[in-house]
Amino acid sequence: MNIQMLYFAGTQDMIGRGAERLSLPDSTATVSDVLDVLSARAPEYARAFGNRSRLRFALDQEFVKTDALVHDGAELGVFPPVTGG
Numbered sequence: 001m002n003i004q005m006l007y008f009a010g011t012q013d014m015i016g017r018g019a020e021r022l023s024l025p026d027s028t029a030t031v032s033d034v035l036d037v038l039s040a041r042a043p044e045y046a047r048a049f050g051n052r053s054r055l056r057f058a059l060d061q062e063f064v065k066t067d068a069l070v071h072d073g074a075e076l077g078v079f080p081p082v083t084g085g
Contacts, residue, residue, distance in 0.1 A: 003074045005076055006076070006078070015048050031076065048078070057077065059076055061077075
């Protein structure tokens with residue numbers, strides 16, 4: 001399965017890039033599975049995705065939870081907590 005990953009703000013800073021295309025095992029079914037695969041690849045991913053409850057995810061520009069199903073050709077965005085004032 002091939003997907004496009006987009007990283008925003010602090011997540012982008014931790015990973016060191018704003019986007020990348022990924023080729024994932026066919027067994028990768030959910031957002032959580034994608035994060036598990038990436039976290040196993042390198043420590044910067046594990047650090048960026050360490051506290052998933054604080055992150056937001058958009059699958060094809062729709063906010064989803066980590067149990068959402070990912071399909072071939074999907075776009076998955078990862079958003080860290082947002083603060084403002």
